[in-house]
Amino acid sequence: MNRAGQWEKILVSPELLRIAMIFLAALSVGGIAYVVIMPFLSGERKTSKRIANVSKGTRAGRRSAVPESSSMRKQQVQDTLKQLEASQKSKKKITLNMRLLRAGLNVPTRSFYIASAVSGIVIGGVVMVTGASPIVSGLAAVAGSLGFPRWLLAFLAKRRQKQFLIEFANALDVIVRGVKSGLPLNDCLRIIAEETAEPVKGEFMDIVEQQRVGVPLAKAFERMYERMPLQELNFFSIVIAIQQQTGGNLAEALENLSNVLRDRMRLTAKVQAFSAEAKASAAIIGSLPPLVMITLTIMTPKYTSLLWTEQLGKMMLMGSGIWMLMGILVMKKMIDFDY
Secondary structure, three states, X not given: OOHHHHHHHHHOOHHXXXXXXXXXXXXXXXXXXXXXXXXXXHOHHHHHHHHHHHHXXXXXXXHHHHHHHHHHHHHHXXXXXXXXXXXXXXXXXXXXXXXXXXXXXXXOHHHHHHHHHHHHHHHHHHHHHOOOOXXXXXXXXHHHHHHHHHHHHXXXXXXXXXXXXXXXXXXXXXHHHHXXXXXXXXXXXXXXXXXXXXXXXXXXXXXXXXXXXXXXXXXXXXXXXXXXOOHHHHHHHHHHHHHHHHOOOHHXXXXXXHHHHHHHHHHHHHHHHHOXXXXXXXXXXXXXXXXXXXXXXXXXXXXXXXXXXXXXXXXHHXXXXXXXXXXXXXHHHHHOOOO
């Protein structure tokens, strides 16, 4: 047998084929085992899991970062508003000293009481000189000492508040321009206290002086709101308090508030223009009966003297005055618009 036949016989022998099959099977099993078991032994699977968990946490954190921060900001704003509402609800009764401050009168309460007593004595004396009875003169004196001074305080306070609103929008514009140019809020308040007109100048000067002695800005604005109870000023103090606690764009918020104030002023002017005719009619109707009575008294005194001398005339005159007062109040309520 030649050499080629011998090699062919060896290669096709059953034992050699069996050994080759076993070797291939072992090699396949080893490869599969290496692929399946090796990641567990080497820690690659744990590493991939950790990387996946970290990436998931990062994506979730990115997705929840903005909602979480916005929710925290909303919660802080709500807490601030609740604190401001609680502080406003817990206010005590308005004292006489506070009424004097709101009216812009820097006088002690003792002087006010003296002036009220003098006013009552003068009004009661004038009514008594006209020939009224002592009871009517006493009632006039009581009204002159208790009613007239408080009405005068309310009138002065309302006039001062109107003057404050006219200049307050310009003061907000000063703060907006100052903040946009890089000035701190305290410097803007100092500029308003030095450059604006009264009563804004005096109110902001008081805030600057409180800042110098260490009073918190929110507390200073709260005291300012007590002296000047306006919703516009309340909005301003709320914006400042929220900005100090939660941050934000102060210039943009105050600019929006300034625009709202100017819109309210324009609306007020429109309401006054539309109600001017009704006010003129009410003034004419209310003043016509007294003018007619005065004219008749001057022209024919005997014709109207019965209203002063007879008891029935006095009762008719008192009843007419009460009805006239009720009509004037009703007309005033009809032309007094709330907006």
